[in-house]
Amino acid sequence: MLTDVKPEVSSQAKSAQVHFDEPPPLDLRYEVLHKPAPEMWEAMMKVTPGMANAGQDRFVNELEAMAAEMTGKEAALFLPTTTNGTVLAHMKSDLRGKQVIMESRCHIYWVEALHVSDLAGAAPRLIKGENSGMMPLDEIEAVLTETAYGYQIPTGMIDLENTHNVYGGTVITQKYTEQVSELAHRYGSEVFLDGARVVNAAVAQDVPVLALTEPVDHVVISLNKGLGAPLGALLCSRADLIADAKLMAKRTGMIAIHKAGIFAAAGIIALTKMIEGLADDHARAHRLASALSDLDGLYVDMDSIQTNMFRVSTEPIGKTALELGERLAVHGLGIHVLEPQAFKMSLCYAIDDDMVDQAIDIFKKVMPEMQ
């Protein structure tokens, strides 16, 4: 029977997403599902790649220098993915037989297949943040000092995530970052910042990126989330760690990206031209979220709308996010299912005011049909 045109559902129940054969015209699922900004294509077309393996690509070198300066670190390494940077920083921080403190819903624990255990030889130690990436300081200190059977497990790293993805792009403050770093260093631990969207966090709080990165030991930044590059991330840290990370990246085939300069040229646009648009993305996210919170059947915690993405709960209407996502898909709107009754929407340079209006209209049409 061909009368039912409902899109198919992924068979993986636990991460079920609405299935799209073609990306929907209004794609609010994830920033990485958009074309790079036109200015990036132009910059990329002009590049004749240098020999990046031999340190001779001027675009890669310039991008790394720019990132090191922006984050207040001695050196930076251009890598294909943010996860690469996180894996390398943990592998090269002497964490074997130690614990790594991280927030209970963090990307590193849930999405990155436990490289902290498998590749760095460390035990993740989860602490719950209160609907944000901020773990209570007293609980961090309790874990750092805890003993049992007369033994203590050394803590090698505390991982922060700014902005925090699953809580809906919530920010960590400069003060909190400083407090965690002071605490960590007092007890002989280091701090790693998963700063995939730390630039959004800085813009949202009207502080320089440096304010959120200088207190920590290592930070990784994504170039292709809200900053729109086609590929890449930057690990920024001490010069010795970056040298070790570079060797490991080489050994595991993470670097030696042929024609890296083409991607680095887009990365330079990401850091020099794309940051100024982030405040608009945040304003659009706020406008969309507040329109959705006015609709019967959806719940949005408006205090959590801080950057370019947010969570919406379908609990009031008693339907799953997947059911709603399937209805929205019929109208060409894509959302990201996070949990059975929660979904996420992400704004970025590719979503303008008109598209936000269209998305609001689709929700207004679909919500009454769900009752």
Ligand SMILES: *Cc1c(COP(=O)(O)O)cnc(C)c1O
């Ligand atoms: C996307 C993301 C990552 C991983 O980035 P990749 O480039 O996909 O490896 C890490 N942390 C957070 C918070 C993210 O949103």
